Amino acid sequence: MASVLEDPTLERHFKGHKNAVSCVHFNPNGKQLASGSADKTLMIWNLAPKGRALRFFGHHDAVTGVQFSPSGKRVASSSKDRTVRLWTPSMKGESVVFRAHTAAVRSVAFSADGLRLVTASDDKSVKVWSVDRQSFIYSLNQHTNWVRCARFSPDGRLIVSCGDDRTVRLWDTSTKHCLNCFTDCCGSSTFVDFNSSGTCIGSSGADSSLNIWDIRTNKLLQHYKVHSEGINSFSFHPSNNFLITGSSDHTVKVLDLLEGRLIYTLHGHKDVVKSVGFSQAGDLFASGGGDCQILLWRTNFDRKSYHDVLQKHGQRSTPDPPPHLSDIHPRSPHLHHPQDSTVQVSPAVADTRSADPQVIELGQPPHSNMRHRNTGKVSVIENSSLE
Template identity: 45%
Template sequence: MQGLFSDPALERHFTGHSGGITQLRFGPDGNQIATSSTDSTVILWNLSQAARCIRFASHSAAVNGVAWSPKGNLVASAGHDRTVKIWEPKLRGVSGEFVAHSKAVRSVDFDSTGHLMLTASDDKSAKIWRVARRQFVSSFAQQNNWVRSAKFSPNGKLVATASDDKSVRIYDVDSGECVRTFTEERAAPRQLAWHPWGNMLAVALGCNRIKIFDVAGSQLLQLYVVHSAPVNDVAFHPSGHFLLSGSDDRTIRILDLLEGRPIYTLTGHTDAVNAVAFSRDGDKFATGGSDRQLLVWQSNLHTYDASQFEAKSALASSGCETSGVSSKQSVGSATSKSNDLSIRIDPRQSLAYQLSEENFQVLDVSIESGSDLCSCSARLDEISKLLALIDERVRRLEGIYTL
């Protein structure tokens, strides 16, 4: 396999939001990305060169989170206005609204079937909803502060929450009981990511740390200190072998979880990196920041080879330390030092970065929840005017024939 090892490379560079990007998700087919922003809008970016991008504007305040349904027919957005909007991209309008919480909604997620939706809020709760009926199902309210994030496990049987009370809680969906609690001392968790196998959980902390827990065993498996500022988001590669992270330090890190070390440091954002995500096949990943930029990258991780990485970094040592935490548990700890051996990539001189004003159109869609009624009303008005004109012409003709 020699000669096939390729580094991640910037593929596309989008600008279009007037506020910072708060969250992003790839569509199931990998051809679209949904982003939420402090500018109160959601944009669906089409990665096809000729395709049109769509901006949805129905929230009255910042949009904190976004999620695709598994089939890709729905997009949900979580707003600071206490609502969750359900969008149908093909209809280009709002198909549903949930007045979900009594305070700002921080995150939204679908289960693997797409029938259930999970929301997290500043009202200290996470809630499950039945999407088709817009029906409340259950609530998880053991947190003592804001719930920043809530995620379904891959099989939909568990829910993980991250709260400003410095806790990560695992709930059983059927019983509603809290089955695991992980507490933090340094800082509150900001974001969560389930491992594709559903047995581990990655936590982005409001200090500069990333932790990976064994959910069943209630153990800390790995600790990474690879950023110099709070970590805002984490995402597992579909293989489960790599982790992507974004931080207030403006960098993106890629971690090799099998070797327990950082392998890439990516720059390109000029402000905090708030959101990171892999496509379903892992061939691409995207990053979004407070600088309003959406960067889309070729991951090239399918070509990654640990031995070639060591040769490429020109050093044999990984720079990671493993320390015993207890007689029953050991944790790999990767530290960010001056001898950080990860490969650094800055795309700002690349052609893809410089061509920020690409030939794409952003179609604005500003339709409220009563969009169907508004549309019908507008059409009826047009029909009424047309009928009035026809009636007037008929009367004129009748007048001519009666003379």
């Protein structure tokens, strides 16, 4: 029950982007947060109280996706300018440019070993790239409309993708075949991802729905409809017990996946929430929105329950380590509506603990004549085999 949990708290906010924040991602080391924006820049925020922020110029259009590599030493970004950039997040501001697609690139993600990138695009394709060789490998081409998001499974054997053709597709990375096509979406599918064990996938929709499937049985486990407008992003907690969503209704919601219900509604953004993400440790999560700011939250609600769940599900008949989403009851799909008992958290954003950090700008804005700026180094990798 929500009453026995500790409420999430707003730790601080980050202001520095000049337009909507479209994507956020934590460095696995827990010390940095990356964000991308419609202002065409990538920013790296130091989570230390007085840490400086870095702003990277290079993209010629809105940044749509951002992700740290598993080592935390590189950052990949995707953009509507049809390219993907691979950055070294340092004062040198260096980046490698992948001429990735023939239309806007909507997402970019690393494989768990950091050796590959997967990208999704409005050109209806999903593409896979070699990070070390900095080269294009192959395309996946069965989507019939814009592809909004693509992610590797934790073991790298699968890719999940979704798009405006109202499908979620599961791909085998070795055979390049589409293993399954989920068509339960009532509208454009906006975001997809695997849970940390790789046994379930979630997908969100412009129709405000969230679906969770068990990919071992290809069955729908849970169906939520807790927002009043479309869901733009979600993130599984590392324990797989919780999930956060960001919506165009200006709220972030926290779902308890084991109990199968909404437990928190977080207010704070004054506009559309474009992106949400948990830190690797799960103790923090971030949300970015159309109000040009990033809110950093402390989780709190997972402190006690995770150990309780481990004990509760210690005796299992299946070989999978506990906890697992198949432990939920009821196991049949069920619809969730907002309830008056849901805890509403409305922090005073203006009263957060930190002032805006000092921002160091690296690279030169496109079509700018500004001087005295570190221009950085850029290498270009062409996709010689667009499929």
